Amino acid sequence: MSIALGGDNKVRPSKLTEVEDGKTGDQNANTTNAKTQHGTEEIRNNRCCTKCIGGNCKFAIMFGGIATSLSLIIIIIVVVIMSTKGNGEVPIPPRTTTTDVTMDYEINASTITGINALAFTNTPYYVTTDTNALTFINTPHYATTIETTTLTDDSNNSYNYTDALYKSILFYEAQRSGTLPPTNRIPYRGDSALDDMGLNGEDLTGGWYDAGDHIKSTFPMAFSVAVLSWGYLEFKDAYEEADETQNMLDCIRWGTDFILKAHTASNELYVQIGTVSLDHTYWGRPEEMTMDRPAFRINSTSPGSDVAGATAAALAASSMVFADTDPDYAALLLNESRELFEFADTERGFYRDSFFDSEIGDLIYTSGSKYNDEISWAAIWLYKATGEEIYLNKSVTELENMASGRPWSFAWAQVDAGVHLLLYNLTGDPSGDYLKKITKFLDGWLPDGVVSYTPKGLVFRHFWGSLRYAAGTAFIALIAAENGINAETYRQFAKDQLHYILGDSGRSYVCGFGNNPPVYPHHRSSSCPDLPANCNWGTFNSLDPNPQVLYGAMVGGPYEEDDYEDDREDYYKNEVTLDYNAGFHSAIAGMLHLEMTNQLP
Numbered sequence: 001m002s003i004a005l006g007g008d009n010k011v012r013p014s015k016l017t018e019v020e021d022g023k024t025g026d027q028n029a030n031t032t033n034a035k036t037q038h039g040t041e042e043i044r045n046n047r048c049c050t051k052c053i054g055g056n057c058k059f060a061i062m063f064g065g066i067a068t069s070l071s072l073i074i075i076i077i078v079v080v081i082m083s084t085k086g087n088g089e090v091p092i093p094p095r096t097t098t099t100d101v102t103m104d105y106e107i108n109a110s111t112i113t114g115i116n117a118l119a120f121t122n123t124p125y126y127v128t129t130d131t132n133a134l135t136f137i138n139t140p141h142y143a144t145t146i147e148t149t150t151l152t153d154d155s156n157n158s159y160n161y162t163d164a165l166y167k168s169i170l171f172y173e174a175q176r177s178g179t180l181p182p183t184n185r186i187p188y189r190g191d192s193a194l195d196d197m198g199l200n201g202e203d204l205t206g207g208w209y210d211a212g213d214h215i216k217s218t219f220p221m222a223f224s225v226a227v228l229s230w231g232y233l234e235f236k237d238a239y240e241e242a243d244e245t246q247n248m249l250d251c252i253r254w255g256t257d258f259i260l261k262a263h264t265a266s267n268e269l270y271v272q273i274g275t276v277s278l279d280h281t282y283w284g285r286p287e288e289m290t291m292d293r294p295a296f297r298i299n300s301t302s303p304g305s306d307v308a309g310a311t312a313a314a315l316a317a318s319s320m321v322f323a324d325t326d327p328d329y330a331a332l333l334l335n336e337s338r339e340l341f342e343f344a345d346t347e348r349g350f351y352r353d354s355f356f357d358s359e360i361g362d363l364i365y366t367s368g369s370k371y372n373d374e375i376s377w378a379a380i381w382l383y384k385a386t387g388e389e390i391y392l393n394k395s396v397t398e399l400e401n402m403a404s405g406r407p408w409s410f411a412w413a414q415v416d417a418g419v420h421l422l423l424y425n426l427t428g429d430p431s432g433d434y435l436k437k438i439t440k441f442l443d444g445w446l447p448d449g450v451v452s453y454t455p456k457g458l459v460f461r462h463f464w465g466s467l468r469y470a471a472g473t474a475f476i477a478l479i480a481a482e483n484g485i486n487a488e489t490y491r492q493f494a495k496d497q498l499h500y501i502l503g504d505s506g507r508s509y510v511c512g513f514g515n516n517p518p519v520y521p522h523h524r525s526s527s528c529p530d531l532p533a534n535c536n537w538g539t540f541n542s543l544d545p546n547p548q549v550l551y552g553a554m555v556g557g558p559y560e561e562d563d564y565e566d567d568r569e570d571y572y573k574n575e576v577t578l579d580y581n582a583g584f585h586s587a588i589a590g591m592l593h594l595e596m597t598n599q600l601p
Helices: 068-082 161-174 218-234 236-241 245-262 305-321 327-346 372-386 389-400 416-427 433-443 466-482 487-504 537-541 578-596
Strands: 015-018 024-029 057-059 105-107 110-112 115-119 126-129 268-273 295-299
Touching: 161 236, 161 245, 161 578, 218 236, 218 245, 218 268, 218 305, 218 466, 218 578, 236 245, 236 578, 245 268, 245 305, 245 327, 268 305, 305 327, 305 372, 327 372, 372 389, 372 416, 389 416, 416 433, 416 466, 433 466, 466 487, 466 578, 487 578
Parallel strands: none
Antiparallel strands: 015 024, 057 105, 105 110, 115 126, 268 295
16 A cells, blocks of 8 residues: 655655645755755756866867967866866857857767757857767766757847746756656666556556655645646647657656556555655665665555646646547546546545555655545646536536635646636636635745735745745646636736746746856756766765756745845755656746736736
8 A cells, every 4th residue: 555645845754844735845954964855856958068077077189289388278278177067157048059169979888879059159158969979988877969059139028938848858857867868868867766666566656756865755746636637738830840749749648648557446556665764864876776776556445536636636637638649648648547547536535644654754745635635626726628517527526625715826736726727717707616615725835915025026925846836836837827817916926926936036046047056956867966976865966966957946045135146055945856847837838828928017
């Protein structure tokens, strides 16, 4: 049996910190290092090809007939350049290919061949390549291609939403577990956790690592798939404009493929792979893990309406994503969604109650205070996907069974605001009740509302992962505006919050994006140097920035006075997770849509 434990915060074995809505966070100390480890996620784009990465690069430069003094000067300059770490100082290369100079160089034991250009422009240098130009010796499952991005500078907007969207997709690619595809674009990532299996040997490989650790948790993964799918359905034109449609479809499918595996029977769902007690004593690459990775499941005798409902919603929403491009796959997703909804509805209970007290400490996400919202969330997505009234009625009934009031947030453990908005859209809201609930929620986040603000303008709900709440609410605000609800006000709110995250605060909170982005995210694989160098707790303790740039990962964010320290050990501020990025990602797609349609506030 199993369970996935609660969302915004990870449980650390040694020190538990109570936070709202059933969430706990803990501090995990390695027995020899006594250092904290947090579950965070990060992502990075072709790090070794973004610039000549510091410390590990050697240029083979052939020259002759030059005076010794001049040679020495050139060597010193090269060494200085290469000592610079690839932590976001250099922009992502344009997708347009240039071939100004040809050069070969090595990265540790892995040789890159076929590099076309070290192009020198008025910006710092970058590397571009032909398709299949990147080959890693002795690491056959690592990246074999590099995709570069054409970036445009819009004088009417201070941030490049296309670039942010592109990099956020890369974050999800950096979180991949299992056998990576030939199209893998993350050079420092390879195949991992190939022995993940259920209690009866079921194949549970694939999916995403939840955060900076290597646990896989179905609950936040399902929330992320649902929100990513919703954003794609609402702002499909943004993905087309950014030339990211196929990458986004691949992103969503990576999550749904795992969920299908995890749903091993009509009334059975695996909800977590790996345990806190084992996983959080390890710091290193996922490709080199050797610890046991137990699997946890729910079933008829050990139910979990919350996680089953969230998963049903994810599959229903994603079935609409694939309805046109892969109708057979969409039908499979919808059928599995129906089964999971029936499981959630008929076998009721919190999945945290389905496990022994001795197991709870090994689970990373726990339920909130109710599961009616997840059942209603699943039902309204099934109604949207099928048009069947039974699901609409169920969604409405579940809402009526919940206590009224303003939702605390829109996040993995509380999706009421999303349900209200979908019901408003799908029913026309003849009574006006859903409109009242939507505006009550969103107005509470405006500057004169009930949620406080930092001095620089961040709406501040909670100190743990503060940006995730602002970004998730910004997404809801953008969807509300698309439905004609206080469009000007809510779009301005969303823009203000997203621009704070992207740099209006004086710094970026997105790795590899903008001015002074985080370079010490709490994230194992991006903290590891290039092979064959070791990666361990000594790496965690290093004062150097992460050698790999986790492009597109939004970190937890600052405290209530805008105070933030870029520190690998600070999982409150520097954690990255699937669900953190989900709301941010879909909100960025919304901003690009507004930019394209000349509706930016």
